[in-house]
Amino acid sequence: MSTYDLTRPHEPPDELAAAMTPEEVRLACRAGSFHRPTRGAALGWVHCNLVVLDRRHAYDFLLYCQRNRRACPVLEVTDPGVAEPVELAPGCDLRTDLARYAVFERGARREDRSEIINLWTRDSVAFLIGSGISFDGALERAGVQTKRFRWIVNTGIETVAAGPFSGRLVATMRWLTPTEAIIATEVSARFPLTHGAPIHIGDPDQIGADLHKPVLGEPVSRPPDGYIPVFWACGVTPHNAALNARLDLLITHAPAHGLPVDLPTDRLAVI
Amino acid sequence: MSTYDLTRPHEPPDELAAAMTPEEVRLACRAGSFHRPTRGAALGWVHCNLVVLDRRHAYDFLLYCQRNRRACPVLEVTDPGVAEPVELAPGCDLRTDLARYAVFERGARREDRSEIINLWTRDSVAFLIGSGISFDGALERAGVQTKRFRWIVNTGIETVAAGPFSGRLVATMRWLTPTEAIIATEVSARFPLTHGAPIHIGDPDQIGADLHKPVLGEPVSRPPDGYIPVFWACGVTPHNAALNARLDLLITHAPAHGLPVDLPTDRLAVI
Numbered sequence: 390m391s392t393y394d395l396t397r398p399h400e401p402p403d404e405l406a407a408a409m410t411p412e413e414v415r416l417a418c419r420a421g422s423f424h425r426p427t428r429g430a431a432l433g434w435v436h437c438n439l440v441v442l443d444r445r446h447a448y449d450f451l452l453y454c455q456r457n458r459r460a461c462p463v464l465e466v467t468d469p470g471v472a473e474p475v476e477l478a479p480g481c482d483l484r485t486d487l488a489r490y491a492v493f494e495r496g497a498r499r500e501d502r503s504e505i506i507n508l509w510t511r512d513s514v515a516f517l518i519g520s521g522i523s524f525d526g527a528l529e530r531a532g533v534q535t536k537r538f539r540w541i542v543n544t545g546i547e548t549v550a551a552g553p554f555s556g557r558l559v560a561t562m563r564w565l566t567p568t569e570a571i572i573a574t575e576v577s578a579r580f581p582l583t584h585g586a587p588i589h590i591g592d593p594d595q596i597g598a599d600l601h602k603p604v605l606g607e608p609v610s611r612p613p614d615g616y617i618p619v620f621w622a623c624g625v626t627p628h629n630a631a632l633n634a635r636l637d638l639l640i641t642h643a644p645a646h647g648l649p650v651d652l653p654t655d656r657l658a659v660i
Numbered sequence: 661m662s663t664y665d666l667t668r669p670h671e672p673p674d675e676l677a678a679a680m681t682p683e684e685v686r687l688a689c690r691a692g693s694f695h696r697p698t699r700g701a702a703l704g705w706v707h708c709n710l711v712v713l714d715r716r717h718a719y720d721f722l723l724y725c726q727r728n729r730r731a732c733p734v735l736e737v738t739d740p741g742v743a744e745p746v747e748l749a750p751g752c753d754l755r756t757d758l759a760r761y762a763v764f765e766r767g768a769r770r771e772d773r774s775e776i777i778n779l780w781t782r783d784s785v786a787f788l789i790g791s792g793i794s795f796d797g798a799l800e801r802a803g804v805q806t807k808r809f810r811w812i813v814n815t816g817i818e819t820v821a822a823g824p825f826s827g828r829l830v831a832t833m834r835w836l837t838p839t840e841a842i843i844a845t846e847v848s849a850r851f852p853l854t855h856g857a858p859i860h861i862g863d864p865d866q867i868g869a870d871l872h873k874p875v876l877g878e879p880v881s882r883p884p885d886g887y888i889p890v891f892w893a894c895g896v897t898p899h900n901a902a903l904n905a906r907l908d909l910l911i912t913h914a915p916a917h918g919l920p921v922d923l924p925t926d927r928l929a930v931i
Binding site: 448451456579586660 | 718719722723726727736737747820846849850852856930931
């Protein structure tokens with residue numbers, strides 16, 4: 390337990406947020422006292438991206454994730470109507486325990502919500518997908534800074550479709566020194582369930598990465614001198630695929646507002 | 661290409677089988693000139709376990725695999741009615757390219773078949789699941805013998821159910837020297853998509869492993885002096901779960917007669 394007081398009306402500052410347990414973050418979200426991005430909070434714990442859709446699309450979406458496992462490592466799927474991820478976060482209520490939810494109707498984004506109680510039905514199925522944020526702690530311990538030079542960019546790489554789900558791969562790009570690039574490759578490779586090793590290193594054009602219109606981050610033209618761009622498959626990929634499917638209703642976490650769960654990232658390391 | 665002659669009427673001997681490419685094995689099966697177990701054939705290539713079932717059970721089975729990924733690492737799922745695994749073995753026909761198929765009706769095993777053309781329908785979905793045989797080559801290269809002391813045993817560990825699929829974990833057990841046990845743990849951990857690291861080492865009773873009635877191998881009471889039993893999650897687990905579901909029709913590869921695919925095992929290594 391950290392010293393974070395759930396009744397505290399203000400946002401936890403960085404250091405306090407980092408020391409919070411995943412459950413503390415979730416309960417603070419439920420209580421309406423945590424609105425900041427989850428990046429940097431509950432450091433060292435697995436963070437998940439959320440996708441909620443109707444059971445009639447669940448097979449095609451799970452298959453899409455299987456076919457594109459680098460971008461979509463599924464860590465848990467709830468049974469229809471069950472809002473508790475019993476394996477990864479017992480006691481969690483997925484309808485209230487994220488800081489912010491994005492809601493899409495037929496592919497159009499509606500206003501964000503702080504809870505989705507009224508949108509949840511007995512046919513709702515939730516997918517928890519490992520987030521690359523999860524290995525930030527391991528990168529930091531190995532001497533790779535994770536706070537600077539991070540973008541999310543579209544690429545030209547087509548994913549493998551399943552049913553109505555398709556689209557291009559979205560990548561997380563970090564600019565690293567050559568030494569950091571090697572260390573980051575070694576470290577992240579140990580975590581295949583949170584995107585694993587990079588998918589590309591060097592020239593953005595080789596994967597059609599669009600640095601001029603990044604999904605997240607300032608538009609750029611070239612890396613600063615002495616840095617190499619390194620690209621990881623990104624959990625925004627399945628969001629995009631679900632959006633492309635233009636489902637009647639799709640709910641995801643709002644960007645940067647994911648779900649920390651009760652699993653230390655180091656437990657997901659394969660070696 | 662090896663020097664294996666597809667028109668050859670007899671079985672390839674061990675050394676020739678090991679040097680065959682996956683495609684050569686598959687075409688020899690199709691031609692009816694390969695009946696031996698695939699273990700030891702196409703060494704260094706990924707081998708897959710096969711499960712074929714009706715599309716109406718596909719979601720629950722894929723979910724069962726996700727929930728028990730150590731035992732059921734899904735490498736490819738075909739679209740309904742499509743008998744070609746386009747990602748892993750282009751040109752392969754899953755109805756003819758395995759040496760031997762096991763057929764189950766409502767949980768009862770029928771006579772094995774050398775092809776399943778008449779059982780395949782437009783609703784058939786095939787699951788290719790990574791087999792632990794795949795890392796035998798990597799173990800041998802690291803100095804761990806893979807030919808002796810290998811059993812398949814039931815354990816008392818309950819898997820996580822999904823729909824009608826449930827049951828206990830089946831394990832591959834090898835008796836290794838302490839040094840081999842450590843090396844085998846290091847090596848297999850690099851291959852999470854073919855069962856990865858061991859699930860247990862030492863006392864069989866701790867996981868309820870039944871050595872008296874093994875699924876494969878001679879009944880035993882205790883390891884030979886100087887050896888430690890080491891247990892891996894086994895691809896027979898999803899077969900058992902599918903059997904427990906008592907589906908109208910379930911087709912799998914016959915034990916030890918899997919499908920080698922066009923992916924070098926070393927390409928699946930995560931680090």
